[in-house]
Amino acid sequence: MAIEPETISVRDGMFKPRVYRAGKGEPLLWLHGAGGMAQGFTPDLEALAERYEVIAPVHPGWDDTPGLEHLDDVHDMVVYYQDFCDAIGLTSFYLAGHSLGGMFAAELAAARPDMVRKLVLVAPVGLWMDETPVTDMFILLPQELPQYLVADPSNLPPALQELFRPPADADEMAERMYRQIANFAATGKFIWPIPDKGLKKRIHRIKAPTLILWGDGDRLVPPAYGELFHRLIPNSQLAVIPGAGHLLPLEKTEEYVREVTAFLG
Amino acid sequence: MKFHWFHLMPWPYLPDDFQQKHRSVWVDVDYNLFDPEKGHHVYNEYLDELEYAEKCGFDGICCNEHHSNAYGLMPSPNLIAAALARRTERAALVVLGNSIALYNPPIRVAEEFAMLDIISGGRLVAGFPVGTSMDTNFAYGVTPATLRERYYEAHDLILQCWTRKDTFHFNGKYTQVRYVNPWPRPLQQPHPPIWIPGGGSLETWDWTTEKNYVYCYLSYFGYIRGKTVMDSFWRRVEELGGDDNPFRAGFLQLVCVADSDAEAERLYAEHVDYFYNRCLHVYTGFADAPGYRTLKTVRAGIRAQVGAAASALRQNLTWKDFVEQGYVVAGSPDSVAQQLEEVIKGLRVGQLMCLMQIGNMPKEKVLYNTKLFAEKVMPKLRNIWSGYEDHWFIKPLPPEKRAKVGDIREPVIA
Secondary structure, X not given: OOOOOEEOOEOOOOEOOEEEEEOOOXXXXXXXOOOOOOOOOOHHHHHHOOOOEEXXXXXXXXXXXXXXXXXXXXXXXXXXXXXXXXXXXXXXXXXXXXXXXXXXXXXXXXXXXXXXXXXXXXXXXXXXXXXXXXOOXXXXXXXHHHHHHOOOOOOOOHHHHHHHOOOOOHHHHHHHHHHHHHHHHHHHXXXXXXXXXXXXXXXXXXXXXXXXXXXXXXXXXXXXXXXXHHHHOOOEEEEEEOOOOOOHHHHOHHHHHHHHHHHHX | OEEEEEOOOOXXXXXXXXXXXXXXXXXXXXXXXXXXXXXXXXXXXXXXXXXXXXXXXXXXXXXXXXOOEOOOOOOOHHHHHHHHHHHOOOOEEEEOOOOHHHOOOOHHHHHHHHHHHHHOOOOEEEEOOOOOHHHHHHHOOOOHHHHHHHHHHHHHHXXXXXXXXXXXXXXXXXXXXXXXXXXXXXXXXXXXXEEEEEOOOHHHHHHHHHXXXXXXXXXXXXXXXXXXXXXXXXXXXHHXXXXXXXXXXXXXXXXXXXXXXXXXXXXXXXXXHHHHHHHOOOOHHHHOOOOOOOHHHHHOOOOOOOOHHHHHHHOOOOHHHHHHOOOEEEEOHHHHHHHHHHHHHHHOOOEEEEEOOOOOOOHHHHHHHHHHHHHHHHHHHOOOOOOOOOOOOOOOOOHHHOOOOOOOOOOOOO
16 A cells, blocks of 8 residues: 655744654654655555554655755754654654664764664664775766665565666656755765764764664675674664665565564564 | 967876776876876976967966866966966966865955955956866865855855955854954955856856856867857846846867868877867766756756766767867868857857867977967957957056066075
């Protein structure tokens, strides 16, 4: 069943994000990564919605969501998400984020340990090791993306086949290119040119029990970062999923959902 | 009609297999290809060429700013302009320009440009480019999505620096200074002419027209391809109520003059090939960072001049193609004059930037090209826009008010 997003108002209408919401149970706020939510409520979210009330907003600036001009950096984003939670009456919740969304989630959990009951970080960015640089996603060519985003481009589940499907015509190609440029431009506002914006000074404030998930075949953010996050977050555990790349929720959905649900309960 | 002599200062020793062995001339170009001893000669010859262009009668001599770039060895164009300020007397020093979004505080640009203007006796043309994505986002680390906002803010601060006489505060988003009071401010009043080099983005046309600045389309594609952009520019100027004075527009054109068309090919073909196939070999991933162009411009389908798509257009082009397709205006003086008349009138430009040192062209050919152009081409085109006044040119001090440059060459104390 396709889940349609609703548009809500945050900070008296300054922001009007679209929010996908489905499922019943404990609320689970999901923060998407650099690619946005154009694929909608993907199978990983559908699976989680069988156990939790999944709330998946589109960040301002992504997928033609207005409001990015009011956000200059990760601090602004963290304040925005506090306003967002106020707007929908969310006071205590599970929080999960992928990649750039993982960085936002970690920052929010550090800023508001009182709100976040449990935290799931899926291949987050936000830390930096000179000897193991994160791949520069901004210079990747469209045809190079699959090899950096998944562990095995030759064996893709349907959701990823759709994501990497060659465009049907010139219009679709232009539309996709536009969307990617827009989403990556928004991403750049928070992590250009190096995704190290001070999380290391705040990460110790994360109090929630934390699950860090990584694919052992992640060529965008090397798995060594999983160990670094694990070392720096006091009450954390690290699970590495074999045969998964950076888009592990879509590449190894079953294993991924099993880890998340085992952790959240 | 104004003629300006433009130098990019390319590194002329890129190897024959550069395109095959290296992914980019810019950003991560291999520094092992550089040699500072050769560089010493390269810089000094290039300065000689700029000085020579003045002697030949060009109205302006132009330099520009690039970073981590093997075809543009001028990370600081102001140093080149400073060297030229003392060795030239008449020509405009056209600095095209300083990438003002890169400097914090941008007061630095206001100060250095003011110094150049004063030292040169009021001969500075101040160029304010946004800067390419390679320069600003990749080599200098500026966030693409904030670049233009920084640019406009820096521009506002610099203009206040130049036009206000008081000590003021500036509370910007990117620059906060409690006491702004640069010493010196420029000689030309209210400020030096401001020219905006651009690659063809919609916002730049609006802004340039609104501010009444010169718009310079610095294209390497030549006038046939440039026509689409310049036509759109003029349409936009008209829509915004600007006049059609051609001096508000500039265009860069590669120019190669020789005694005959055949001689032009013999002399210059290898250098044109070097320019297009080595100098413009830019990795696509660096061509256009996401957020560098506004989404409005992306929607309008305006693409970068470099990168795979642009290179594909030039793949396997020969000298004949480059000339026929207008990338290069080349041939005998008559033939060049005729083509340039088409460029000048077709694009409606009053400021022509001639790129006459191309790729690895050696000094003797550069001087020959320059002299022949000045003697045999320029006079034929001089009066094209004689009915218009150039409101965007330098207003130097008259000769009787100018300082005499000292000529102390021998040690005073042995």
